[in-house]
Amino acid sequence: xxxxxxxxxxxxxxxxxxxxxxxxxxxxxxxxxxxxxxxxxxxxxxxxxxxxxxxxxxxxxxxxxxxxxxxxxxxxxxxxxxxxxxxxxxxxxxxxxxxxxxxxxxxxxxxxxxxxxxxxxxxxxxxxxxxxxxxxxxxxxxxxxxxxxxxxxxxxxxxxxxxxxxxxxxxxxxxxxxxxxxxxxxxxxxxxxxxxxxxxxxxxxxxxxxxxxxxxxxxxxxxxxxxxxxxxxxxxxxxxxxxxxxxxxxxxxxxxxxxxxxxxxxxxxxxxxxxxxxxxxxxxxxxxxxxxxxxxxxxxxxxxxxxxxxxxxxxxxxxxxxxxxxxxxxxxxxxxxxxxxxxxxxxxxxxxxxxxxxxxxxxxxxxxxxxxxxxxxxxxxxxxxxxxxxxxxxxxxxxxxxxxxxxxxxxxxxxxxxxxxxxxxxxxxxxxxxxxxxxxxxxxxxxxxxxxxxxxxxxxxxxxxxxxxxxxxxxxxxxxxxxxxxxxxxxxxxxxxxxxxxxxxxxxxxxxxxxxxxxxxxx
Numbered sequence: 001x002x003x004x005x006x007x008x009x010x011x012x013x014x015x016x017x018x019x020x021x022x023x024x025x026x027x028x029x030x031x032x033x034x035x036x037x038x039x040x041x042x043x044x045x046x047x048x049x050x051x052x053x054x055x056x057x058x059x060x061x062x063x064x065x066x067x068x069x070x071x072x073x074x075x076x077x078x079x080x081x082x083x084x085x086x087x088x089x090x091x092x093x094x095x096x097x098x099x100x101x102x103x104x105x106x107x108x109x110x111x112x113x114x115x116x117x118x119x120x121x122x123x124x125x126x127x128x129x130x131x132x133x134x135x136x137x138x139x140x141x142x143x144x145x146x147x148x149x150x151x152x153x154x155x156x157x158x159x160x161x162x163x164x165x166x167x168x169x170x171x172x173x174x175x176x177x178x179x180x181x182x183x184x185x186x187x188x189x190x191x192x193x194x195x196x197x198x199x200x201x202x203x204x205x206x207x208x209x210x211x212x213x214x215x216x217x218x219x220x221x222x223x224x225x226x227x228x229x230x231x232x233x234x235x236x237x238x239x240x241x242x243x244x245x246x247x248x249x250x251x252x253x254x255x256x257x258x259x260x261x262x263x264x265x266x267x268x269x270x271x272x273x274x275x276x277x278x279x280x281x282x283x284x285x286x287x288x289x290x291x292x293x294x295x296x297x298x299x300x301x302x303x304x305x306x307x308x309x310x311x312x313x314x315x316x317x318x319x320x321x322x323x324x325x326x327x328x329x330x331x332x333x334x335x336x337x338x339x340x341x342x343x344x345x346x347x348x349x350x351x352x353x354x355x356x357x358x359x360x361x362x363x364x365x366x367x368x369x370x371x372x373x374x375x376x377x378x379x380x381x382x383x384x385x386x387x388x389x390x391x392x393x394x395x396x397x398x399x400x401x402x403x404x405x406x407x408x409x410x411x412x413x414x415x416x417x418x419x420x421x422x423x424x425x426x427x428x429x430x431x432x433x434x435x436x437x438x439x440x441x442x443x444x445x446x447x448x449x450x451x452x453x454x455x456x457x458x459x460x461x462x463x464x465x466x467x468x469x470x471x472x473x474x475x476x477x478x479x480x481x482x483x484x485x486x487x488x489x490x491x492x493x494x495x496x497x498x499x500x501x502x503x504x505x506x507x508x509x510x511x512x513x514x515x516x517x518x519x520x521x522x523x
Contacts (some may be wrong), residue, residue, distance in 0.1 A: 010270065013353055013458075021053065021054035021055035021058055021090075021153055022053050022054070022055055022151060022190055022192050022197060023053065023054050023143065023151055023153050023190075023428040024051040024052075024054075024153065024203070024204065025051050025052045025053065025057060025154070025188070026051060026185075026186075026204065027050060027051050027204050027206055027219050029338060030489075031057070031085075031086060031090075031519070032050075033080045034085075034086065035052075035057065035086075036211060036349060037079075037264050037351050037360055038064070038079075038351075039320060039358075040314070040318060040319065040349040040350070040351040041317055041351045041352070042265075042314055042316075042317035042318070043064050043067065043073055044060045044061075044063075044064060045060065045261070045264070045265075046060060047237060047256060047259060047267065048205035048207070048208055048209040048259065048267060048269055048310055048312055048322075049206070049207055049239060049259065049269070050201070050204075050205075050207075050238065051204050051206065052467055053197075056088075056232075056293075057090050057275050058090040058091060061086055061087065061090050061091055062091070063285065064083075065087075065091070068083075076357045076358050077358075077412050078357075078358045078411070078412045079128070079358070080412070081099070081412035081413070082412075084099055085099045085100055088100045098486055100486060101117070101486060101487045101522045101523065103115040103116060103117050104116050104117050104118055104523055106445065108144070108178075110147065111146070111147045112144070112145070112146055112147070113145050114142070114143075114146050115142065115143060115144065116140065116141065116142035116143075117140075117141045117142075117522075117523075118138070118139060118140045118522075118523055119138070119139045119519060119520060119522045119523070120136070120137070120138045120139075120520075120521050120523070121136075121137055121518050121519055121520035122134070122135070122137075122518065122519060123135050123137060123516070123517070123518040124515075124516070124517045124518070125157050125514065125515075125516050126153035126198065126514050126515045126516075126517075127512060127513070128512055128513055128514065129512050129514075133162075133323070134161060134162065135159055135160065135161035135491045136160045136161070137157065137158070137159050138157065138158050139155060139156070139157045139185075140155070140156050140157075141153070141154070141155045141156075142154060145318055149191070150189055150190060150191045151189070151190050152188065152189045152190070152373065153186065153187075153188060153244035153492040154184070154186065154187040154188075155184070155185040155186055155187075155306060155449055156182070156183075156184060156185075157182070157183045157184075157185055157300075158181065158182050158183070159180065159181040159183075159200050159324045160179065160180050160493075161179050161180075161315075162179050163178050163179035164436065166172070170331065175505075176475075178245065181205065184202060185202075185204075185221075185223060186201070186202050186203055186223055187200030187201050187202045188200060188202060188203050189201055195229040195231050195232055195233045196229065196230070196231045197229070197231075198228070199227070199228075199229075199230070200227055200228075201226075202223045202224065202225050202226075202301075203223060203226065203228055203241075204219055204223055205217045205218075205219070205223075205241070206218055206219060207255075207257055207269075207271050207308070207311055208269075208324045208345070209267075209269075209311075209312040209322035209323075209324065209347075210311050210322070210324060210345050210347065210364060210366065210393075211346075211347065211349070211364060212364045212366070212401070212403045213343055213345075213364075213366055213393040213394055213395065213401070214324065214325060214326075214345070214392070214393065215308055215324050215326040215343045215344075215366065215368070215392050215393050216273060216306065216308040216391075216392055217255065217270055217271070217273065217392065218391065218392060218393065219390060220384075220389055220390055220391065220392070220393070220394045221384025221385065221386065221389035221390060221391045222384050222385050222386055222389065224243045224244060224245055224253060224384065224385050225243060225244050226241040226243025226244070226253070227241065227242050227243075227286075228240070228241040229241070230238075231289060235260055235261040235262075236258075236259070236260055236261075237257075237258070237259040237260075238256070238257070238258050238259075238288070239257045240254075240255065240257070240288030241253075241254065241255055241256075241257035242254045242280070242281055242285060242286045244385075245275070245384060245385045246385050246387070249277070249281060249379060250277050250278060250379070250386065251275065251276075251277055251380075251385075252275070252276055252277075252278060252281050252282070252285070253273065253274070253275050253391075254273065254285040254292070255271065255272065255273035255274070256272055256273075256276050256284070256288045256292075257269060257270070257271040257272075258270050258271075263340070265313055265314035265315075266311070266312075266313045266314075267311065267312045267313075268309075268310075268311050269308075269310045269311070270307075270308070270309050270310075271307065271308045271309075271310075272291065272292050272293070272305065272306070272307050272308075273292070273295065273305070273306050274292040274303050274304060274305045274306070275303065275304040275375075275380050275381075275382060276296075276300065276303035276304065276380060277377070277379040277380060282300070282312075284299055284300070285355060291309075292305050293305045297301030298402070302374045302376070302377060302380070303380060304377075304380040304381070304382060306326065306327070306328050307326070307327040307333075307384065308324060308325065308326045308327070308371075309324070309327075310322070310323065310324040310325070310502055311323055311324075311326050313487040316349060317318070318351045318352055318353070319349070319350055319351075320349045321346075321347070321348045322346070322347055323344075323346040323347070324343075324344070324345040324346075325342070325343070325344055325345075326342060326343030326344070326345075326372065326392070326480065327341075327342060328341035328342070328343065328371070328372045328382075329341040329371070330342075337404040339370065339371050339463040339464070340369065340463045341369055341370075341371045341372045341374075341463075342368075342369050342393070343366070343367065343368040343369065343372050343393070344367055344373070344486070345365070345393075347362070347363055347364035347365065348362075348363055349361075349362050349394055350362075356408075356422060358408060358409040359406075359407065359408045359409075360405070360406075360407045360408075361404075361405070361406055361407075362403075362404070362405040362407070363405060364401075364402075364403050365400070365401070365402050365403075365404070365428055366393055366395060366400060366401050366454065367395075367399070367400030367401070367465065368393065368395065368396065368397050368398065368399055368400070369397075369398065369463055369464060369465045369493075370397060370398040370426060370428035370432075370463065370464035370465060370467050371397060371398075371428065371432065371463075371464075372398075372430070373390055373391075373392060373396065373397050373430050374397060374428075374429075374430050374432055382430070383430065390430060395423065395425070396406060396425070396429075396430055397425065397428050397429065397432075398425065398426035398428025398429075398464065398467055399423070399424060399425040399426065399428075399429050399466070400423075400465075400466065401422070401423045401425050401483070402420075402421065402422040402423075403419070403420075403421050403422075403464060404419065404420045404421075405417055405418070405419045406418045406419075413480045413482060413484070414481070414482050414483075415478070415480060415482075415490065416478075416479075416480050417478070417479045417480070418465070418476075418477070418478060419475075419476070419477040419478075420474075420475070420476050420477075421473075421474075421475045421476075421477075421481065422472070422473070422474055423472075423473045423475075424466055424470050424471065424472050424473075424503065425466075425470065425471045425504070426452060426464065426465070426466040426467040426468055426470055427468030427469060427504045428464065428467055428468075468504060469501050469505065469506045470501060470504070471499070471500070471502055471503065471504050471506045472482075472499070472500045472501065473497060473498070473499045473500075474497060474498050475495055475496070475497040476495065476496050476497070477493055477494065477495035477496075478493070478494050478495075479491070479492065479493040479494070480492050480493075487521060487523060488519070488520070488521055488522075489519075489520045489522075490518075490519050490520075491516075491517070491518050491519075491520070492515065492516070492517045492518075493516045493517075494511065494514075494515045495514060495515070495516075496510075496511070496512075496513045497511070497512050497513070498510070498511050499512070
C-alpha cells in the first residue's frame, strides 16, 4: 500500500501539466459578490461548486475582456472600477492605478515561488441586549508553488476579545484561551493533471447555488481534512472527497458531485454525501464512482447518506434564478412509519432591474423539514468536526429563512444596501433522533424506549415543518461598505429586530437593535 502511494506521488509530481493559478479563492473574498453580479448580467459563467480556483475566474475574465473590446458590454463607472480590480487580481493587468494590495512578501523564480499576505481589522458589535463586544481579528495567508509539481496554501487566523465564558475545546481546527481563538482556515497541497486537481489537506467547501446559504455542504461548520479529486472537462464537472471529522469520535465524511451545463445558461448538479462512524476510513467511501446509498445498504449498517439536486438558470441578461432540493431521507416503505426529511431552497438575483444602473435585488428562501440533518445514531448526525455546527444550512432543522436585499453603488467605492430577513424555527432540533425496534429514540432530547411498539409519541415521528410553538425573528438592516483606499475597507451594519416566542416559549417577545462596525487593513 505504501509503495502504491509513493508511485502515485511520483506520477502527480513529475507527470503533471502545471497552472500556478489553481489556488483556491477563499469563500469570503471580496470578488464573489462582484462575480455574482457579472454572472447575473450574463457576462460570466461560473459553477455552483465553490471555492473557485484563480484559473477558473481568470478564464472567464479573458472571455469577458474580449466582449468588452468588441463593445458587446458597456460598463457603468462602478462596474468599470470592479472590472479593473478583477483584472489586477486575476489577469495581472498593471495598466491601471493600483486597486488591489500586493503580497506582503513575494520571492522566488520561474521554478519556485513563495508569497505571503495578511489582514488585520478591529470590530465592534453593539446591541441593547448586552455589553458591546470589541474584537481584533488577524489573518496571515502564505503559500507557494513548485513549477511542474504542486502548490501549497495555508491561512492562519486569530481572534482576540474579552473573555466572557470558559469554552471547552470541541474541534481540532480551533482552540480558545483567555478570549483568544486560533483557527487554521485551510492548509493543503495540490497537484494538477490535465483536467484533474488532486488536493490533500484542509479545504473550504460550498456545494450549491445559494448565496446566503446552501443545504448540503457549506462553510457553517469548521473546515475538515480530506483527500479531494476535482475534474473539469468542457461542460462536465466531477468532484469527490474522503475526509475526517474527528479521529477521537471516529467520524468520517465522504461526498461526490456531478455537474453538467446544458446549452449556455442552464447548470444542473447532483450530489451525494455520507457521514459514518468507523475505526478507519472505509475504502468503499473513497471510490468516487460507487453510489454511497447502495454501498451502505449492501456492505454497512445505518450510515447517514444525504442527497441533493440543484439547478441555476440565467433566464435573461440581468436575471439569474436557482434552486436546490435536499433529500436527507425519502421513505419508500412505511413499516414502521417514518418521516420524510426534505429541504428546499430557491432564489433569484436581478442586476440593474428596470434599467436602474449599479443596483441589485437578491431574494432567497430556504427551509428544512423536521428531522433533517438528524440521525438515530448520535455520531452520524450531520454536524461538523466540532459536533455542534451543522455542515449544511445554518438555519438547521425544522426551520426556514427568507432574505431580501436591495443594493446600490452610490459611488464605485461606496455601496449602500437594505435588507429584510425573516427566520423561523420550530421545536425540532438536530439532537432529536429516531431508533426503531427495541432500541431507544430521542424526542426533544428525552430518551424513549419503543419496545417494538410506537406508543403515544407516534405523532413525534411524522413529517413536520415548523412544528410546535414557532420562534419568529423579523430583522431590518441598513448596511454600507466604503473603500477609501485599496488597502482599507470600512463596513457598517445597523439593524432593528423583533423576536416572537423566543426559545419556542409562547407569549414572549422582545425588540432588539444594534450595530456592527469593522475596519479592515489589508497589507
